[in-house]
Amino acid sequence: MDCREVDDVLAGAVLGALNPDEQTAVDQHLASCDQHPQIRGFQRVADELAASVKAVPPRAEVKHKLMARVYRDVEPRTAKFAWRGAWGWAVAAVMAAIAAGFGVRDYVASSQLASAPAQWQLQPSVAGVQTTGTLVYLPRERTATLTLRQLPPLPLGEVFEIWLIKGGAAQPAGVFRPLGETTASVIVKGQPLGYEAVAVTREPAPNGSAAPTTAPFVSGSLR
């Protein structure tokens, strides 16, 4: 295609109205030619046409499936951050709370091979905190969602960080900031099966910490 031919079909190309061969020819031409500045204006018209459609919230499962696919696409983490010795008490606090019955296993699929969802409850780990939560794992999608209620106020410069715990080591599993709300529902990085506990701490914003620097305020057993 030469420039004249491209100009002839450029509006159709932006609107997605070319057949595949035509579209490929236009794309190849545009990749090496800057003589078609009108395409920017056409693209912005198309953007506004898209934005003119009423937004419709998709089902939550769509995001779950998308993020499960994304996490599968990410190379597995190889580094595992040991729970610092100075914070060993925090691990002990979590495990003690669990042993005392604060962490309640609702349901774990037998032999952990079934495709039924698994669900665990989280309870406050420290005095004065009312936070509770539910961790739901969908084996088929390999996605875990943590919902927390009655979250405590989050100081400026901090985020909440999720941890998956096994053998005295804490694996970072995502950070979030609920933007003024006391309830949050977040996708957990990694799969909870095989871990002993899940916990949440406050950590420095924006990226959290490699290992916990504060005591968990809510936790639950994954056994």
Add this chain to the structure above:
Amino acid sequence: MTDEPAVPDDAQLIAAIAQRRDPDALARLYDLYGGLAYGLALRILVDPGAAEEAVQEGFFNVWRNASQYTADRGSVRGWVASIVHHQAIDRLRRLRSRRLDASLELTEESGQRPDVWGEVVASLERQSIDRALSALPQDQRKTIELAYFGGYSQSQIADLLRVPLGTVKGRLRLGMDKLRAAMADSNLELRTD
């Protein structure tokens, strides 16, 4: 660590995906534009299941191809919408290709689709370009609608409307040129962030 963490803007989210492969950035982008994407896919495909697939595939393409986004392309929102639009149109055409009597389906379907432009105009009024759309000759509006929301190729539109292919190309070009000019004249803020 005492400053309030700034909420990342769209460009920062795209950069986080492209440079760090940060799933949280994609999740945030989905939270921002998942509703827009699904609304668009649903408009085109009508079927909720097919629309969900288009949205999921579109955002996964965003995840895989974030490095291809450049600011001169326009807004991140528009870029995401264009990817989902492509996915939806691709699915729609595959569905149509399975039909035995495509021409009959085209004719019947074109008469059964919802009043797309009525809704588009209602929304665009809020964006101050309603006059641009309403000022378009009906044949140009109809041709753009069949292309963008109907998923028809220029050749199919020519068959459907029983006009020469050159006429379809001309209507698309003229209609888009007028919309572009009208949006510029009305000082509509074209989001570029």
